Amino acid sequence: xxxxxxxxxxxxxxxxxxxxxxxxxxxxxxxxxxxxxxxxxxxxxxxxxxxxxxxxxxxxxxxxxxxxxxxxxxxxxxxxxxxxxxxxxxxxxxxxxxxxxxxxxxxxxxxxxxxxxxxxxxxxxxxxxxxxxxxxxxxxxxxxxxxxxxxxxxxxxxxxxxxxxxxxxxxxxxxxxxxxxxxxxxxxxxxxxxxxxxxxxxxxxxxxxxxxxxxxxxxxxxxxxxxxxxxxxxxxxxxxxxxxxxxxxxxxxxxxxxxxxxxxxxxxxxxxxxxxxxxxxxxxxxxxxxxxxxxxxxxxxxxxxxxxxxxxxxxxxxxxxxxxxxxxxxxxxxxxxxxxxxxxxxxxxxxxxxxxxxxxxxxxxxxxxxxxxxxxxxxxxxxxxxxxxxxxxxxxxxxxxxxxxxxxxxxxxxxxxxxxxxxxxxxxxxxxxxxxxxxxxxxxxxxxxxxxxxxxxxxxxxxxxxxxxxxxxxxxxxxxxxxxxxxxxxxxxxxxxxxx
RNA sequence: GAUUCCGUAGCUCAGCUGGUAGAGCAUUUGACUUUUAAUCAAAGGGUCGUGGGUUCGAGCCCCGCCGGAAUCACCA
Numbered sequence: 001x002x003x004x005x006x007x008x009x010x011x012x013x014x015x016x017x018x019x020x021x022x023x024x025x026x027x028x029x030x031x032x033x034x035x036x037x038x039x040x041x042x043x044x045x046x047x048x049x050x051x052x053x054x055x056x057x058x059x060x061x062x063x064x065x066x067x068x069x070x071x072x073x074x075x076x077x078x079x080x081x082x083x084x085x086x087x088x089x090x091x092x093x094x095x096x097x098x099x100x101x102x103x104x105x106x107x108x109x110x111x112x113x114x115x116x117x118x119x120x121x122x123x124x125x126x127x128x129x130x131x132x133x134x135x136x137x138x139x140x141x142x143x144x145x146x147x148x149x150x151x152x153x154x155x156x157x158x159x160x161x162x163x164x165x166x167x168x169x170x171x172x173x174x175x176x177x178x179x180x181x182x183x184x185x186x187x188x189x190x191x192x193x194x195x196x197x198x199x200x201x202x203x204x205x206x207x208x209x210x211x212x213x214x215x216x217x218x219x220x221x222x223x224x225x226x227x228x229x230x231x232x233x234x235x236x237x238x239x240x241x242x243x244x245x246x247x248x249x250x251x252x253x254x255x256x257x258x259x260x261x262x263x264x265x266x267x268x269x270x271x272x273x274x275x276x277x278x279x280x281x282x283x284x285x286x287x288x289x290x291x292x293x294x295x296x297x298x299x300x301x302x303x304x305x306x307x308x309x310x311x312x313x314x315x316x317x318x319x320x321x322x323x324x325x326x327x328x329x330x331x332x333x334x335x336x337x338x339x340x341x342x343x344x345x346x347x348x349x350x351x352x353x354x355x356x357x358x359x360x361x362x363x364x365x366x367x368x369x370x371x372x373x374x375x376x377x378x379x380x381x382x383x384x385x386x387x388x389x390x391x392x393x394x395x396x397x398x399x400x401x402x403x404x405x406x407x408x409x410x411x412x413x414x415x416x417x418x419x420x421x422x423x424x425x426x427x428x429x430x431x432x433x434x435x436x437x438x439x440x441x442x443x444x445x446x447x448x449x450x451x452x453x454x455x456x457x458x459x460x461x462x463x464x465x466x467x468x469x470x471x472x473x474x475x476x477x478x479x480x481x482x483x484x485x486x487x488x489x490x491x492x493x494x495x496x497x498x499x500x
Numbered sequence: 501g502a503u504u505c506c507g508u509a510g511c512u513c514a515g516c517u518g519g520u521a522g523a524g525c526a527u528u529u530g531a532c533u534u535u536u537a538a539u540c541a542a543a544g545g546g547u548c549g550u551g552g553g554u555u556c557g558a559g560c561c562c563c564g565c566c567g568g569a570a571u572c573a574c575c576a
Contacts, residue, residue, distance in 0.1 A: 007509090007510065007545080008510090008527070008528085008544070008545055009510060009526080009527055009528095009545090010510090012527070012528075063536075063537090065535050065536060065538050065539095066532085066535095066538095067532055067533065067534080067535060067538080067539095068531075068532040068533065069532080069533045070532090070533040070534070070535080071533095071535085072534075072535045072536065072538085074536075083535085083536075085534075085535090087533065087534095088533075089533080102527095103526080116534050116535075116536090117534050117535085118534070118535075118536070120534090120535090120536070122534090136510085137510045137511085137526065137527075138510085138511090138526090139510065139511040139512085139526085140510095140511075140525080140526070141511080141512085141525090141537095142525065142526095142537040143536095143537070144536095144537045145537095152537085153537095154512075154524080154525065154537060155511050155512045155513090155524075155525050155526085155537095156511085156512070157511065157512085158511095158512080159507095159511090159512090159568085159569095160568070160569065161507095161567070161568045161569080162511095162568095164568095173511090215576070216575090216576060217575075217576080218575090260575080262574075262575050263501085263573085263574055263575060265572095265573095265574090265575090266570090266571095267575090268574095268575065356573095368576080372576095388576095392576075393576090410576080417576070420576070448575080448576090471576095496567090496568090497566090497567070497568090
């Protein structure tokens with residue numbers, strides 16, 4: 001048994017807990033009936049009201065102002081804060097008990113609502129009880145409102161490491177971050193509602209997979225003991241969802257975690273949430289319209305406006321999204337037409353443009369670099385980039401008219417990729433060739449090249465109808481729609497190095 | 501992975517050219533029946549991230565390590 005070290009404030013709280021229990025107070029009771037939230041109390045209270053407005057509320061004590069025989073507490077519930085007024089006269093038998101309450105404790109209060117001299121709507125504590133004793137001090141910030149109405153926060157809990165590691169504290173004391181996560185939830189539920197209303201079905205597919213596929217990334221490897229085989233955490237949803245289209249569903253989608261064993265930074269977390277949807281009998285043109293409609297609606301639902309401020313950018317989602325072909329954009333921003341050019345020509349172009357290229361990089365890698373460095377940061381207003389080079393997109397269908405291209409689009413907003421979609425490749429012969437190309441790339445040292453999935457090919461041989469597929473990185477979408485520039489601020493529990 | 505910066509009380513931070521620690525809030529005690537950063541009076545609280553080194557002496561200088569942040573690289 002390791003010895004628990006407590007600081008003075010913690011020791012004091014444990015002593016108080018014992019004191020309360022000696023007084024016959026249960027510091028951890030089972031339930032409490034709530035009639036209203038803090039915000040509802042405030043909005044439903046009317047000055048003129050003559051009949052008493054009795055409510056019962058519960059929340060965490062965030063501030064205590066004791067004045068001898070009267071005290072004002074501020075409690076916080078899921079909706080916000082409300083002031084509680086205690087007076088010895090109101091509860092002569094229990095007034096001493098509140099002397100043992102601390103900031104952080106959770107209490108339930110029943111009483112009439114009134115407005116204090118200073119105009120704050122408050123609940124008179126006619127009945128109250130402790131609902132949970134808090135045994136560790138909370139880093140409580142203090143808020144002050146200056147003459148101009150600006151809220152100044154003192155002693156704010158802002159150490160990013162601690163905030164991420166102890167998110168539950170962050171959520172209690174930094175009430176502004178709550179709204180980001182509320183919006184996140186709204187965005188995801190809004191997306192579900194949008195798809196469900198169209199009759200598409202939410203499904204679940206394996207996270208533990210014998211083979212990983214559907215994207216270019218390095219996987220996490222784990223081991224199944226009974227079968228004694230290595231398994232992979234999925235890096236994408238694609239190949240299983242397409243199997244379900246083969247199985248006869250017209251529309252399937254999944255919103256779930258993917259795992260990629262790669263770097264962590266402002267836009268990457270090793271586990272992240274992905275939405276992929278596949279709709280039979282549709283192509284990427286149709287999918288573009290659907291995506292635009294969806295994103296616009298989600299933004300309106302979350303923000304009640306189409307205008308977004310993200311980093312240094314102001315983005316407007318209301319006008320029709322731009323469409324531009326991949327090679328046209330390269331030409332626009334580099335002055336070079338690289339469509340259907342040889343590897344030597346592409347290498348030369350990269351050199352002229354000052355784009356660093358790893359030795360041995362394929363033509364596609366170089367093109368990708370050029371696009372990433374010269375084009376992406378220009379794509380601020382919503383832009384569908386369409387018609388990608390074939391080799392970059394091993395699961396996308398060949399363009400119906402343009403040689404060497406596929407029917408694929410990515411949606412860029414504020415310089416970041418938000419969505420990726422194709423007319424899905426359903427010709428099993430072509431798909432096999434693409435996998436073989438990938439295998440070659442892998443032996444040439446491309447660690448992220450895709451693996452050949454025989455069973456997936458088998459499903460295509462059974463036959464998949466023409467299908468459009470779309471993937472949206474949910475975390476990035478939430479970042480965009482909430483104006484957060486770090487993925488860690490849209491994840492409750494971002495991945496951190498283990499402590500110690 | 502690289503570079504820069506950061507780690508001091510429960511929280512936010514100060515700490516000069518090296519002389520073994522300060523403030524506000526929080527906590528404790530007392531006063532106070534409409535306060536709201538409540539106020540007033542007093543008090544307690546620190547292995548200065550960690551391990552070495554230099555020095556008579558290190559929070560401060562040097563090296564390693566741990567953790568974090570930012571930027572870059574990697575990354576469909």
